[in-house]
Structure formats: C-alpha cells, structure tokens
Amino acid sequence: MLSRGVKRKLEDDEEIMAAETSGAFDSSSSLPYPQQRQLVLNMCLSKLQSCHMKVEPSLHRSVLLANTLRQIQEEMRQEGGESTLAAIYDGSSCTYNGGNPPATPAHNPELHSLLLESPVYPNNSSVTDNTMSSSVSAILREAGFVEDVNPAPACLGCSDSEELCFSSSPSYENDGDEQPVDSRSSDSLFGSFEISNSTSYLTDLALDDIFEDIDTSMYDSSDFSTVMSFPVPRSPVSSSEDTMKSFPTCISPSSNGIQICITDLNDLDHIMEILVGS
C-alpha cells in the first residue's frame, strides 16, 4: 500500500489504438462484426482505465462506458457459450471476491497488449466467461465498500492508487500487504464518487472517541498524503448533526469523516508497524 509501483504506460497503447481505430469502421463496416466489437471493447476499457485526472471523473460518462462494456460482454457470452471468450483479461487477475488474494499489478501491463493482440476467435479459450464477468464486476464494484484516498481513482492496474477496500465481509485485505492491490485499485469506477456510508456500525462511533489517543505529528504528510488528513470543516456549518442525519441523502462530510478515520486508524497501525520496523 505504501510502495509506489511503476505507473503503467497507457499513452503508447492509446496511440496504437488510435492508429487502429481512426476512421476504423465509420462508414459501413469494412471490418467484420466481431472485430468491430472487439475494437469498441478495447476503446471502452481503455477509456474506463484512464487515470490521468485530478478532477473527479464524470459519473455519466463512466456509466455509459460501463453499459457499453456490459452490452458487449453479454453479446459475447451469448454467442460464445462458456469457454469461448477471447483473452480479455489474464485469468489470474480476475478473482476479486472478498478474501481472495488479489493479483499483483504485474499482470496488468500485459492487459492492454492482450487486448490488442487477441481478436475474438471462438477457439481461444484461455479465459472463461466467469473471469470476464468478474472483471467487469470488479470495475463496477460498489462505491460504498471502497474508500478512495488517493488521486487517480478508477484505475485498473494503476499502481499509484493507494485505495483501501472494505470487502463485503469487512476483512482488511491489506494487512501485511505492501503492494498496491488490484482489487482495490481496480474497483469501482464508481468508487471514487462516494465516501463509504454503507457500514453502519461506523456511524455509531463518536468522532471524539476515535481521535483522542492518536498522535499524528510524526507522520510526514508528503508520504502519506490524504491518508492522514482529516476532514476539512466545511462552511456554512450545519445546524446540528441530527439535522443532517434526518436527511440521509444529504451526505455530510462529518458523518463520512468518521468512516474515513476508521480507515485511517487501521492504516495507522500498519504504518506504525513499518515505521517501527517490525
């Protein structure tokens, strides 16, 4: 979580794709349909994975891309049956269901070349239908279970993102794992959009109780950036937390801040371990 992996070079791949797709099947398909579809799929994935942004990505755009992706996936699934999907993903990078060890980022640089190299042929059975759907699911993972603490959200394989993840059984997968983990970084597209508010037990804790014995003065903010930052009080200050809670969908930073701090607490432990060298 703390080490910074090599940022995957998306630019080169994008150029290749652009060359391939410029004017590609604009006016009445010279390409056969499966290849058209593969092309669109490639572009879709590439757009979903682009992580060069400082501003929050557009949810509208992400949803449209995800729907297109799903549509193509569904079509492929219907056409090909169980084991005939092309190698969209390397098989080992795909199991994100809670508790399973996620793949290392090393797989993902190959991801893009796989996309380009393997066209959709029914005989290519290196990836099963299951992996395809679980990888799409991974991209669309529920925002509520994911904390996005770093710039570069929605990054499949973007190793810079140090996102933390609550899986549906809240086990903290990052214990002892220093690599930026795929299941978290590849999460939701939609994960960056909302601070978790689904784990209700967290909202019962009072803000003060969490903070009273934490001393963060020794942490260098440049290393840990926003992991350590506490919610900035916003103005105008709302009348009371009760008032805000009575409008559950008016998300107030103060109630979300509690959950962020719980996350931070576990990070703190982890970071302490590393600093102390144990």
Add this chain to the structure above:
Amino acid sequence: IPPEGIHLLQQQHTDIISTVEFNHTGELLATGDKGGRVVIFQREQESKNQPHRRGEYNVYSTFQSHEPEFDYLKSLEIEEKINKIRWLPQQNAAYFLLSTNDKTVKLWKVSERGRRPEGYNLKDDDGRIRDPSTITMLRVPVLQPMDLMVEATPRRVFSNAHTYHINSISVNSDYETYMSADDLRINLWNLEITNRSFNIVDIKPANMEELTEVITAAEFHPNQCNTFVYSSSKGTIRLCDMRAAALCDKHSKFFEEPEDPSNRSFFSEIISSISDVKFSHSGRYMMTRDYLTVKVWDLNMESRPLETYQVHDYLRSKLCSLYENDCIFDKFECVWNGSDSVIMTGSYNNFFRMFDRNTKRDVTLEASRENSKPRAILKPRKVCVGGKRRKDEISVDSLDFSKKILHSAWHPSENIIAVAATNNLYIFQDKVN
C-alpha cells in the same frame, strides 16, 4: 425563419463559456465560464439620438462566482466551472441569479449604486471624522448622484448537499424554492435557507455495481409548481408530482421512445442519453436533446415524441470516431423561442441549427469571426453528406469537432439569440426592416 440577421456583439471571454442565460425580461444576459466567472451584459436602452445602437448588449457586471476547491476526502479538485446560471424573477431594483458549479449553488445579488449620501455631520465626505469642536450646526445628508457602480454580492451559499456533480438547477414558479440535480439525486431548496435541503429524487442503487442510469437534466414546470421533469442517460424522461410523495421516486409520467431496431449499434445507448430538457413557455410541451436529434414531446403523450428533428444525422456513420475522441459524450443544450414556434440547438464546426415547428423548415448557421461582421447577415450553411460537394458546402470530414456550440439562449420575447462558441459569445438579432 427568424434571426439570420444582424450580428450585434461579439464579446471575447478569457475562458471557455459554460452557460448562457437571458433573464426574464431579456434586458440582461448572463454568461458563466470555466474559470468560475460570471459576466452579465445589459441591453442598451433605445435612444432617439443613436438609433443604430438599438439594443446592443454591453458588459454590465463581472464577478468571480466560484473558486476552485480541493476535496480533501477524495483528494480531487472541485472545478470552479459554472455549470448553470438561472435568473430569479425581478422583485425589486436588484437582480438575483443562481449560479452553480459541480458542488455548490450560490445566490448572487447584482445591484446598482448610483447615488451616495453626502453631508454627514460627524464625518466629512472623504470619511474622515470631523473634529467635534468644528461642528456648529446640524445638517441632513442629501443623496447626490455618483458614477454608476454595479456590485455583485453573494447572498446565499448552498453547499454540502451533493455527492455527485450538479448538472441542473431550476427555479420553481412559486419563486420560493428551487431544485438542484446531480447524477443521482435531486434536492429541493428554499431560497432563504442554506443549511437544509430536501431530497426529492434518489436513484442511487443500494449496490453501486448495479448502477446503469444517471440523471442528466431536470427542470421545474413553468407554471405548475408541483411538477418537474428529469431526464436520464438512457433516453427517458420522468415527470414527477411533488404532491404525491415526499420522495418522488415514483414518476407520474414516463416518456420514452421505443428504439428503432434498424438503427441499433454499440453506441445506441450513448447517443440516446438526453443532454438537456426544457419545458416550452406554455408548459404544454417539453423538448429533449440527445446526441443526434431534438425531440418535442406533448406532456399528455408518453409513448413517443410529437416531433423529431435531425440535428446532424450525417454523424451517425461517424459514431466510432466520435466515440474515440470523446465527442460522443458532448452535452448539447436546446432552447425555445419566446412563442415556442422555433427551437434551436448547437452542433460542431460552430454551427447551430434552428427548426421552425410550424413551417417545418430548418436552417444551419455559423457563429464564427470570419463570417460575422457587425451588421452582416448570416448566411445559411450546408453540410455535404456524400457525392459531389457544391461550392458553399462543407464536407463532413472537414468539420472541426473542437468547435462545438453547446450553450445558447433565446431572448424571452424578441428574436435575439446568444450563442457561445468556445470562448466567444455571439449575439444575433433579427433584421430590422
């Protein structure tokens, strides 16, 4: 066909214009830009001395509405770009407008100061305190004229109510409330109260993984204060009645046109996403804009639109390129004229299109510096789709997709239009005979 006419004003902004809106009388025109600034233009009063300057719009006020912010929780910047401006109807000498960026709505008061009191007793006109021993008599301060000063002050800041990006704001016809809509939720505000809003629409699924549809635009009905519509990325419009329930998740009417199977492609859903929805002034119809068409709906008929107008159908065969360069996600707006007889919307290459609903005629015009000299008459443009290109036509492949007209406005009663072409504002008026 209305305005082809005289080009009144071309004002260069420093930044990309992101919204354009006339006020209810048409006297003022507000523009917002990517840098968070609002520029208000005022129409010059007609004067007999200078008849040729009839109705020109000049800068009235400029102010910084929103500043860039940083969301520490998500470690992302919040853009200061003004997404929408909506005017409040005028109730006194001051003007009020709502402006919003992705997260925060602000109510601004724009007022003039043309006089100041002079002749205070305790201080002189420069503001210096007078020596009490020099005061020998009392006088009443008198209001004296001064150079006109227009000042804009923020009167309300409505913040912290949107997790997602605000795409629309709409003032209710009751003039007491307004709504703000983001990708997944719509909130109702009282104009006086900033620390509380009511959520009236929430389409966020319990499991975000199941998210397939977002809200793209929303608007209150022009005369029924309980009615509003919101459009979605799947090409549907829902009309809701706030009297039915506190949370308007169940729509009263659902508008959707059945898909034409012959036009199906990978991009069908993306191009069906509605980028703008506007009620007609009469309140009887509404208009929606999706990527390739503008549709007019009768509020009484949910099954299909009343009228469909092709904006730039020649792009249908180019969808893959437009998808690749992201143009397919461009959000074009559409506007009605004052009498609801003509509708207008933008396109690429700085073209904009007008459709006359009665005569069924349409025209393509261009907003560009080369073609627009003051007082010049706009020439209709044509895009050549295939085959032999005629002299004045432009071929589809020569269109400049970086020059897009997303925002425009039509004067509420006259044939004056404001068109935003990137960072240039053009104002056109019907020829005066």
